Amino acid sequence: MAAITYELIKTCKQSGARLGKIHTPHGSIDTPIFMPVGTLATVKTLSPDELDEMAAQVILSNTYHLWLRPGEDIVQEAGGLHSFMNWDKPILTDSGGYQVFSLSDLRNIKEEGVHFRNHISGEKLFLSPEKAMTIQNALGPDMMMAFDECPPYPAEEEYMKASVERTSRWAERCLEAHQRPSDQALFGIVQGGEYEYLRKQSANDLISLDFPGYAIGGLSVGEPKDVMNHVLDFTTPLLPKDKPRYLMGVGSADSLIDGAIRGVDMFDCVLPTRIARNGACMTSNGRLVVRNAAYARDFKPIDENCNCYTCRNYSRAYIRHLVKSNETFGFRLTSYHNLYFLLNLMKQVREAILEDRLLDFREAFFEQYGFNSP
Ligand SMILES: C=CCOC(=O)Nc1nc2cc3[nH]c(NC)nc3cc2c(=O)[nH]1
Numbered sequence: 001m002a003a004i005t006y007e008l009i010k011t012c013k014q015s016g017a018r019l020g021k022i023h024t025p026h027g028s029i030d031t032p033i034f035m036p037v038g039t040l041a042t043v044k045t046l047s048p049d050e051l052d053e054m055a056a057q058v059i060l061s062n063t064y065h066l067w068l069r070p071g072e073d074i075v076q077e078a079g080g081l082h083s084f085m086n087w088d089k090p091i092l093t094d095s096g097g098y099q100v101f102s103l104s105d106l107r108n109i110k111e112e113g114v115h116f117r118n119h120i121s122g123e124k125l126f127l128s129p130e131k132a133m134t135i136q137n138a139l140g141p142d143m144m145m146a147f148d149e150c151p152p153y154p155a156e157e158e159y160m161k162a163s164v165e166r167t168s169r170w171a172e173r174c175l176e177a178h179q180r181p182s183d184q185a186l187f188g189i190v191q192g193g194e195y196e197y198l199r200k201q202s203a204n205d206l207i208s209l210d211f212p213g214y215a216i217g218g219l220s221v222g223e224p225k226d227v228m229n230h231v232l233d234f235t236t237p238l239l240p241k242d243k244p245r246y247l248m249g250v251g252s253a254d255s256l257i258d259g260a261i262r263g264v265d266m267f268d269c270v271l272p273t274r275i276a277r278n279g280a281c282m283t284s285n286g287r288l289v290v291r292n293a294a295y296a297r298d299f300k301p302i303d304e305n306c307n308c309y310t311c312r313n314y315s316r317a318y319i320r321h322l323v324k325s326n327e328t329f330g331f332r333l334t335s336y337h338n339l340y341f342l343l344n345l346m347k348q349v350r351e352a353i354l355e356d357r358l359l360d361f362r363e364a365f366f367e368q369y370g371f372n373s374p
């Protein structure tokens with residue numbers, strides 16, 4: 001019995017978008033979906049009740065970070081991530097180390113795995129496909145990622161070809177080492193950069209291994225948005241229609257809509273909570289940096305079109321005051337609003353797919369938000 005099943009409900013008549021449900025051991029997920037990131041087993045500053053309240057359906061945690069702190073053994077002894085963090089809905093783990101693996105110059109990639117330095121203590125570390133499986137099997141998420149190389153952008157074609165072939169060999173080793181396939185769905189991660197034949201090769205290698213889900217990696221790593229959209233144009237159609245597709249690390253409003261249009265089902269990004277901690281908010285009229293002096297006497301809500309707890313109860317002036325005073329409550333309010341904004345955006349995307357009007361929705365949203373739609 002597979003750990004997850006994907007139920008295709010409807011494909012949009014205007015685009016490659018699709019409405020679906022992912023059934024997991026911890027409940028179902030409506031797709032396309034945005035997944036809040038909880039790197040260290042918490043979506044920073046927010047409680048599981050608040051995540052429930054804003055209708056978050058699935059959250060992410062990071063393998064690399066939890067391996068270092070507190071250690072996957074402690075999480076396992078707590079009964080796994082769900083009981084450790086008191087979140088009883090679906091959880092997905094990715095490496096979270098992509099910044100460490102692909103950006104740190106202390107990284108040394110070999111066939112057996114990756115040697116690199118602990119970003120906190122500087123001590124030498126080693127991760128392999130087998131080790132990544134052991135850690136994720138101990139953490140106990142419903143969905144977990146194969147150990148891959150996310151090449152830097154841009155990358156030479158020969159480097160990319162060799163990297164894709166190694167990632168495919170690693171994916172096979174992950175399947176071998178995976179101890180809990182019946183309750184933890186292992187996703188293969190498609191690589192290949194912007195080279196269409198390499199994306200085809202990577203997808204075919206992974207599809208032949210028959211994963212229950214497929215992630216699209218190597219994107220949102222500094223490439224222009226039109227390059228990402230172009231890669232998606234020829235990559236998502238390669239993937240099975242009866243399995244979920246997860247675009248890793250993507251989370252700005254325009255990229256979520258453009259990814260959904262190209263058939264992506266799942267997204268994650270630290271953007272909403274990260275910019276919230278800098279006092280920046282996503283609104284239907286564009287980004288609003290509430291810490292700016294302009295809002296000192298502005299008693300309107302962050303976003304007058306938003307129905308979230310923050311926007312129903314507090315003003316820009318009050319939130320600016322809290323953020324300027326470095327009050328934690330201020331960052332809780334901006335984080336709550338930003339996550340609600342993206343979760344609500346995806347709810348509107350799902351409604352637009354149901355009514356075959358996603359391209360119209362894109363045009364209206366881009367116009368109001370101020371994205372220069374091409
Ligand atoms: C246990 C091992 C699981 O491995 C992975 O999670 N691998 C992996 N993570 C990524 C994360 C990304 N974030 C962004 N932008 C913010 N782009 C990303 C791309 C990748 C990727 O290609 N691969």
Ligand SMILES: [Zn+2]
Pocket residue numbers: 302303306307308309310311312337340
């Ligand atoms: Zn709001």
